[in-house]
Amino acid sequence: MSSPVGTVESGGAGFSARERALPLSHPDRLFIGGQWVAPTTSSTFAIIDPTTEELYYRVAEAGPEDMAKAIAAARTAFDRSEWPLLAPAERAEWLRKIADGLRRRAADASHLWTRQVGVLHTMSSASIERVGAHYDYYADLAADFPFEVRHRPLQGAFGNVVREPIGVVGAIVAWNTPMSLAAYKVAPALLAGCTIVLKAPPEAPGEAYVLAEVAEEIGLPAGVLNVLTADREVSEQLVRDPRVDKVAFTGSSGVGRRIASICGDRMARYTLELGGKSPAVIFDDYDLETAARSLADAECVLNGQVCSSLTRIIVSRHRHDEFAEALGAFFGSVRVGDPYDPASQLGPLAMERQRDRVESYIAKGLAEGGKLVTGGGRPDFERGFYIQPTVFSGVDNQATIAQEEIFGPVLSVIPADDEEHAIQLANETVFGLNATVFTNDVDRAYRAARRLRAGTVGHNGYRTDPRMGFGGFKQSGVGREGGRDGLLPYLESKTVILDEIPSGYEPLV
Structure with missing residues (x-):
C-alpha cells in the first residue's frame, strides 16, 4: 500500500x-x-x-x-x-x-x-x-x-x-x-x-x-x-x-x-x-461532456467540502446514462493525493469523522437503489482521511443522498422527464443556496434562473461572486x-x- x-x-x-x-x-x-x-x-x-x-x-x-x-x-x-x-x-x-x-x-x-x-x-x-x-x-x-x-x-x-x-x-x-x-x-x-x-x-x-x-x-x-x-x-x-x-x-x-x-x-x-444541496440542470441543447468536465472540476474545490457544491445533477432521462458515464469518467480519473503535490487534484477530507460521515452517505445511496458509477471507497493509501471521487446514477430525487448535504466528493445524477420536470426536481429540496443551468440559450438560462429557488444561479458552470452577495433561500x-x-x-x-x-x-x- x-x-x-x-x-x-x-x-x-x-x-x-x-x-x-x-x-x-x-x-x-x-x-x-x-x-x-x-x-x-x-x-x-x-x-x-x-x-x-x-x-x-x-x-x-x-x-x-x-x-x-x-x-x-x-x-x-x-x-x-x-x-x-x-x-x-x-x-x-x-x-x-x-x-x-x-x-x-x-x-x-x-x-x-x-x-x-x-x-x-x-x-x-x-x-x-x-x-x-x-x-x-x-x-x-x-x-x-x-x-x-x-x-x-x-x-x-x-x-x-x-x-x-x-x-x-x-x-x-x-x-x-x-x-x-x-x-x-x-x-x-x-x-x-x-x-x-x-x-x-x-x-x-x-x-x-x-x-x-x-x-x-x-x-x-x-x-x-x-x-x-x-x-x-x-x-x-x-x-x-x-x-x-x-x-x-x-x-x-x-x-x-x-x-x-x-x-x-x-x-x-x-x-x-x-448548508446546501445545490442542483445543476442540464438542458438538452448543451454538450454533455463539457458539462461533465465542468462539474467534475468544480467538485474538486476544497475536496468537495463546499456548502454551495453542485451535487444534484439533473439531466433528461434519455440522456441520463450517457451523461452519468461521462461524469464518472472525468470524476473517476481525478488524481487523489498529497495536497502539497502539484499533480494532486483532490486532497483528504478534513477529519476522520467527516470521512465517516461521507462513507455513511455512500452506504445509504447504495441501500436506496443508487447505481455506483465510480468511487465509493477509500484510495489505497496507508494514511490520510481520503475518499474516492464518487458518482451515483439513477438517483431518486427523494433519496437521502439527493436531499441531505454530504460535504464530500459525492455527486448524484437524477433523471428528469423534461425541462419543466427538471425545474420542479431542482426546487424539491429544503435548501436553496446555489444552482446552475447548462444551456447555449442565454434567454432560456435567465428564464430558468428566475424560477430556481436559490440565492445564486449560474450559467454553464459553478458561479459565485461575493461582491454581489451570497446567501440562500429556505433552510440555506x-x-x-x-x-x-x-x-x-x-x-x-x-x-x-x-x-x-x-x-x-x-x-x-
Missing part, C-alpha cells in the same frame, strides 16, 4: 512544508481586549493534519469565563471608546491596514489552511491572496454608501435617516474556509462601527489567530476584535449573552436553526449562511454576506426629525 505523503519526494514541497515551524505566536492564548491572555482552563484542542493523521499543533480552548471576558471587552470597546463614533472613512483606513497585513501573512495562512483541512496548497495559496481584497472592498464602500439619507419630514424642518452600528457582533465561522468566512463578517462589521468576538472553529483556528496577530500588529483599538476558540457549549454562550447584539454564523442548517431560536427568544439580530440561511447587502445587517436605521436644521447641514433644495 502506498501513502499519499510519499508522492512527494523527500525534500520536496510536501515534506519541507510539514517541517515549517508553526506560524503562530500564541496558540496557547486568547486574543481579548487587544492582548494575548492565558485561558482560564488548561484544556486544548488538538489540530490533526488530515494527510498524515498526526498532530499538527494544539490551541487553547476557551472556557465560559474566557468567553465572558471577550464579550465584556467588545462591549466596553463599543460603549466607551471612540470606535463606533469614527467616520466610516476613518474606519476604512483600519480595514486597509488589515488587508495589507493579511497579504503579508498570506503564505502562513495558506499553509495553515492546507495542514488543518487538507485543501490543495495550489488553491490555498491563490485563494488566501484574495482575502485582503474583501477588506479593501468594504474600505472602498465607505466613500459612497448611504450612511445618511436626508428627507423632507411631514413635520419639522430636518429629516435624516442614519445607519448606525448594530453593536457587539458574535461571529462564528466554519472550518472549511475560515479566513474567507471571517472576512465576510469582520470587514463589514468593522466598517459599520461594530465590535466583534470571533469564535474560531476548533478544527481550523489558525487563520483566525493570524487575523488577531495582524490586528495586534497594526494597533487596532483594544476590544474591537477579540478572537478565541471554543466548543459548542461555550459558543452557545456567545449566542445567548444579552450583551451581544447580533450573531453572524456560517455552518450547518441544524446549528443555524438552534441559533435562530435562541436569538429569536431575546430578539437579537442574526444572519445565517447555512437568512440574510446575505458580501457586497452592499452584506453591510446592512451590521447597521440599524434611525429616523431623526428636528424642528430646525442643525449646523453643518444645508436646506434641501
Whole structure:
C-alpha cells in the first residue's frame, strides 16, 4: 500500500512544508481586549493534519469565563471608546491596514489552511491572496454608501435617516474556509462601527489567530476584535449573552436553526449562511461532456467540502446514462493525493469523522437503489482521511443522498422527464443556496434562473461572486454576506426629525 505523503519526494514541497515551524505566536492564548491572555482552563484542542493523521499543533480552548471576558471587552470597546463614533472613512483606513497585513501573512495562512483541512496548497495559496481584497472592498464602500439619507419630514424642518452600528457582533465561522468566512463578517462589521468576538472553529483556528496577530500588529483599538476558540457549549454562550447584539454564523442548517431560536427568544439580530444541496440542470441543447468536465472540476474545490457544491445533477432521462458515464469518467480519473503535490487534484477530507460521515452517505445511496458509477471507497493509501471521487446514477430525487448535504466528493445524477420536470426536481429540496443551468440559450438560462429557488444561479458552470452577495433561500440561511447587502445587517436605521436644521447641514433644495 502506498501513502499519499510519499508522492512527494523527500525534500520536496510536501515534506519541507510539514517541517515549517508553526506560524503562530500564541496558540496557547486568547486574543481579548487587544492582548494575548492565558485561558482560564488548561484544556486544548488538538489540530490533526488530515494527510498524515498526526498532530499538527494544539490551541487553547476557551472556557465560559474566557468567553465572558471577550464579550465584556467588545462591549466596553463599543460603549466607551471612540470606535463606533469614527467616520466610516476613518474606519476604512483600519480595514486597509488589515488587508495589507493579511497579504503579508498570506503564505502562513495558506499553509495553515492546507495542514488543518487538507485543501490543495495550489488553491490555498491563490485563494488566501484574495482575502485582503474583501477588506479593501468594504474600505472602498465607505466613500459612497448611504450612511445618511436626508428627507423632507411631514413635520419639522430636518429629516435624516442614519445607519448606525448594530453593536457587539458574535461571529462564528466554519472550518472549511475560515479566513474567507471571517472576512465576510469582520470587514463589514468593522466598517459599520461594530465590535466583534470571533469564535474560531476548533478544527481550523489558525487563520483566525493570524487575523488577531495582524490586528495586534497594526494597533487596532483594544476590544474591537477579540478572537478565541471554543466548543459548542461555550459558543452557545456567545449566542445567548444579552450583551451581544447580533450573531453572524456560517455552518450547518441544524446549528443555524438552534441559533435562530435562541436569538429569536431575546430578539437579537442574526444572519445565517447555512448548508446546501445545490442542483445543476442540464438542458438538452448543451454538450454533455463539457458539462461533465465542468462539474467534475468544480467538485474538486476544497475536496468537495463546499456548502454551495453542485451535487444534484439533473439531466433528461434519455440522456441520463450517457451523461452519468461521462461524469464518472472525468470524476473517476481525478488524481487523489498529497495536497502539497502539484499533480494532486483532490486532497483528504478534513477529519476522520467527516470521512465517516461521507462513507455513511455512500452506504445509504447504495441501500436506496443508487447505481455506483465510480468511487465509493477509500484510495489505497496507508494514511490520510481520503475518499474516492464518487458518482451515483439513477438517483431518486427523494433519496437521502439527493436531499441531505454530504460535504464530500459525492455527486448524484437524477433523471428528469423534461425541462419543466427538471425545474420542479431542482426546487424539491429544503435548501436553496446555489444552482446552475447548462444551456447555449442565454434567454432560456435567465428564464430558468428566475424560477430556481436559490440565492445564486449560474450559467454553464459553478458561479459565485461575493461582491454581489451570497446567501440562500429556505433552510440555506437568512440574510446575505458580501457586497452592499452584506453591510446592512451590521447597521440599524434611525429616523431623526428636528424642528430646525442643525449646523453643518444645508436646506434641501
